[in-house]
Amino acid sequence: MYLEPMEKTLFLDAGNTRIKAAELLPGRTATGHDDRQDTVPPWRIHKLPEYVSPDFETALRQLCLTFDRIVLSSVRKHFQMEELKRLLTAGGEASHAGILAITRSVLTPGRHRYRTPETLGIDRYLACLGAWTLGSGAVIVSDAGTACTIDAMDAGGVYRGGVIMPGLHMLIEALGHGADGLFTVSVGLPEAWPPDSTTSALQAGTAGTFVASWEAHVKRTRERFPDARIWLTGGDADFLMHNSSLEVRSNNNLVFEGMRYWLDHLLPKEKKGS
Numbered sequence: 001m002y003l004e005p006m007e008k009t010l011f012l013d014a015g016n017t018r019i020k021a022a023e024l025l026p027g028r029t030a031t032g033h034d035d036r037q038d039t040v041p042p043w044r045i046h047k048l049p050e051y052v053s054p055d056f057e058t059a060l061r062q063l064c065l066t067f068d069r070i071v072l073s074s075v076r077k078h079f080q081m082e083e084l085k086r087l088l089t090a091g092g093e094a095s096h097a098g099i100l101a102i103t104r105s106v107l108t109p110g111r112h113r114y115r116t117p118e119t120l121g122i123d124r125y126l127a128c129l130g131a132w133t134l135g136s137g138a139v140i141v142s143d144a145g146t147a148c149t150i151d152a153m154d155a156g157g158v159y160r161g162g163v164i165m166p167g168l169h170m171l172i173e174a175l176g177h178g179a180d181g182l183f184t185v186s187v188g189l190p191e192a193w194p195p196d197s198t199t200s201a202l203q204a205g206t207a208g209t210f211v212a213s214w215e216a217h218v219k220r221t222r223e224r225f226p227d228a229r230i231w232l233t234g235g236d237a238d239f240l241m242h243n244s245s246l247e248v249r250s251n252n253n254l255v256f257e258g259m260r261y262w263l264d265h266l267l268p269k270e271k272k273g274s
Helices: 056-064 081-089 122-133 168-178 198-224 237-243 254-272
Strands: 009-014 019-024 043-046 069-074 098-102 139-144 147-153 159-166 229-233
Touching: 009 254, 019 056, 019 254, 056 081, 069 081, 069 122, 069 254, 081 098, 098 254, 122 139, 122 147, 122 159, 122 229, 122 254, 139 198, 139 237, 147 198, 159 168, 159 198, 168 198, 198 237, 229 237, 229 254
Parallel strands: 009 069, 069 098, 139 229
Antiparallel strands: 009 019, 019 043, 139 147, 147 159
């Protein structure tokens, strides 16, 4: 069945350095959890400048002018719904789009088993939720960004927790600047073993450690969820895909998939008070 959206909706995933923006293209297959698909619905990604850019506010405002509804998920403390409202009503031509914000209120007890939900980044939950809607059974989702997260959601759609570890570039920068005589290196793994140059030694100690640590955490998580599919997203997903021995899938729109599921299925329940 095909569903044409009644309202043109923009999804905003506000991270620490920039906002990712996407719209779901018309003609996508509308599915619930019981009739899910492995195919990935088509998203149109809109590129925006970083927060620090002088063009950021104008670019975001101009983009939002073309939409009826905006769904916001933010892990940035200073970019929540009120800041978005202020930005959209500033300037000569204001956007009057309706704004829906996904907050930690979605983390009702039946949807997670995390001891400190008040500190959980909502993007971690949404990425797991998005992966869960694209397959069947439990999922392990890793967002390989500035920090690298590895999270699990069980077959019932309950978020179970995960790992936060340094990202690949964080490791490279920390080691390169952390000791005299060392330097930052490009991302890569040494061809010879043991590494026969300082550059390859640093690559082994950073990129090699990153891959080995990541695999160890994923394997330990999979001991709890042996049938879980492993999903990758984030800037260093391709590097892990090509250098890991594990069978993984990659999808950079997992947070948007989770936001879409929240809009279609969880928000109506919240409005009903269930």
